[in-house]
Amino acid sequence: MKKIILFLFSIIFFISCSNADKNVDVIKVGYIGESDRVIWEEVIRQVSNENIKIELISFGDYLLPNQALNDGDIDLNNFQHYAFFNNEVETKGYKLTAIADTCLAAMNIYSDNIKYISEIKEGDKIAIPNDPSNGGRALKVLEAAGIIKLRDKSIQNPVLKDIAENPLNIEIVEVDAGSIYSLLPDVACAVINCNFALNFGLNPDTDSIFKDNPTNYNDKNYINLIAARTEDKDNPIYKKIVEAYQSDKVKEIYNKDFKGAYIAVW
Numbered sequence: 606m607k608k609i610i611l612f613l614f615s616i617i618f619f620i621s622c623s624n625a626d627k628n629v630d631v632i633k634v635g636y637i638g639e640s641d642r643v644i645w646e647e648v649i650r651q652v653s654n655e656n657i658k659i660e661l662i663s664f665g666d667y668l669l670p671n672q673a674l675n676d677g678d679i680d681l682n683n684f685q686h687y688a689f690f691n692n693e694v695e696t697k698g699y700k701l702t703a704i705a706d707t708c709l710a711a712m713n714i715y716s717d718n719i720k721y722i723s724e725i726k727e728g729d730k731i732a733i734p735n736d737p738s739n740g741g742r743a744l745k746v747l748e749a750a751g752i753i754k755l756r757d758k759s760i761q762n763p764v765l766k767d768i769a770e771n772p773l774n775i776e777i778v779e780v781d782a783g784s785i786y787s788l789l790p791d792v793a794c795a796v797i798n799c800n801f802a803l804n805f806g807l808n809p810d811t812d813s814i815f816k817d818n819p820t821n822y823n824d825k826n827y828i829n830l831i832a833a834r835t836e837d838k839d840n841p842i843y844k845k846i847v848e849a850y851q852s853d854k855v856k857e858i859y860n861k862d863f864k865g866a867y868i869a870v871w
Contacts, residue, residue: 628656629656629657629658630656630657630658630842631658631659631660632657632658632659632660632680632681632842632843632846633659633660633662633678633679633680633681634659634660634661634662634679634680634681634682634683634846635662635663635664635669635670635673635674635679635681635682635683635684636661636662636663636664636670636682636683636684637663637664637665637667637670637684638684638800639663640803640862640863641683641684642661642663643858643862644850644855644858644859645659645661645683647849647852647854647855647858648846648849648850648855649661651849651852651854652845652846652849655845657842657845657846659846662678662679664684667684667685667689670682670684670685671685671690671693671694671697671699671701671832672697672699674699674701674832674833674834675697675699675700675701675834677834680833680834680837680843681704681831681832681833681843681846682831682832683707683829683830683831683832683850684829685829685830685832686710686826686827686828686829686830687703687824687825687826687827687828687830688738688761688826688827689738690703690830690832691826700834700835700836701832701833701834701835702832702833702834702835702838703830703831703832704830704831704832704833704838704843704844704847705830705831705847705850705851705871706825706828706829706830706870706871707828707829707830707831707850707851707867707869707870707871708828708829708859708867708868708869708870709817709818709819709827709828709829709867709868709870710798710799710800710827710829710866710867711799711809711816711817711818711865711866711867711868712739712742712743712746712796712797712798712799712817712827713746713796713797713799713802713809713813713815713816713817714746714747714750714794714795714796714797714813714814714815715789715794715795715797715802715807715812715813715814716789716792716793716794716795716814717789717790718789718790718792718793718794719793719794719814720814721814722750722751722752722794722814722815724793725752725773725775725793725794726773726793727773727774728773728774728775728776729773729775729776729792729793729794730775730776730777730778730791730792730793731747731752731775731776731777731778731792731793731794731795731796732777732778732779732780732785732788732789732792732794732795732796733747733777733778733779733780733785733795733796734779734780734781734782734785734796734798735779735780735781735782736781736782737762737764738762739782739798740762740764740779741760741761741762741763741764742762742827743796744763744764744765744767744768744777745763745821745822746796746815746817746821747777747796749815749817749818749821750815752771752773752775753768753770753771753775754768754769754770754771755767755768755769756768756769758823759823761824761826765777765779778792782797782798782801783801785797785801786801786802786805786807794814799863799866799867800866802866803863803864803866808864808865809863809864809865809866810864810865811864816865817868818868819868819870828870831846831847831850851869851871855869856869
């Protein structure tokens with residue numbers, strides 16, 4: 606008799622658990638870079654009270670998360686800025702929509718040789734990335750710092766020939782983004798992507814001589830985002846996830862774990 610009761614209790618417990626699982630919404634979120642996992646762990650903690658379970662799917666190639674989202678393999682992704690996203694949607698025909706802005710990944714100016722941007726002198730060398738997207742953005746940072754002036758602010762990815770004014774005759778050295786840090790002893794300063802700055806032990810908040818800022822740009826091209834399939838853009842579950850992401854707790858993680866490399870834009 607006791608065995609029968611235990612058996613029946615086990616069945617009831619299994620059915621209860623199964624029903625509980627059915628009430629949980631599972632959302633798969635694609636991302637790149639394990640450092641961002643700490644942000645999503647906080648989001649997971651917050652939405653767990655809403656019967657939402659987030660599964661994190663890590664990708665190692667920037668070309669994969671949008672394809673996976675478009676194909677329905679994941680539900681959301683968070684790894685890109687608008688310039689990259691808009692190009693993917695336009696060239697590949699993806700039916701995707703940005704449902705939230707998250708941050709600007711700061712592209713600051715660093716130096717081993719000067720402490721202030723005002724110390725740059727005639728004929729100094731400044732290193733910037735040599736790829737079109739990062740190089741163009743670096744020129745916009747140099748303009749914001751007052752070092753050069755571009756002929757047209759509306760150009761998305763300006764190049765050297767777009768420099769209209771260079772009063773100090775600065776020599777701009779274009780090199781691979783991942784190699785710029787090694788040039789710091791040999792140049793007056795360098796514009797470095799935040800991921801490389803962090804990888805090489807730089808503190809974006811205290812080591813930079815000029816800080817990037819969303820106000821340096823006249824559009825949202827370099828703002829990072831959360832994307833969903835267009836047909837699901839108004840999903841109420843996604844709105845709860847966005848609310849959890851755009852919280853003071855995530856801002857604290859930006860400041861503590863990313864040392865100012867991520868600047869919240871909400």
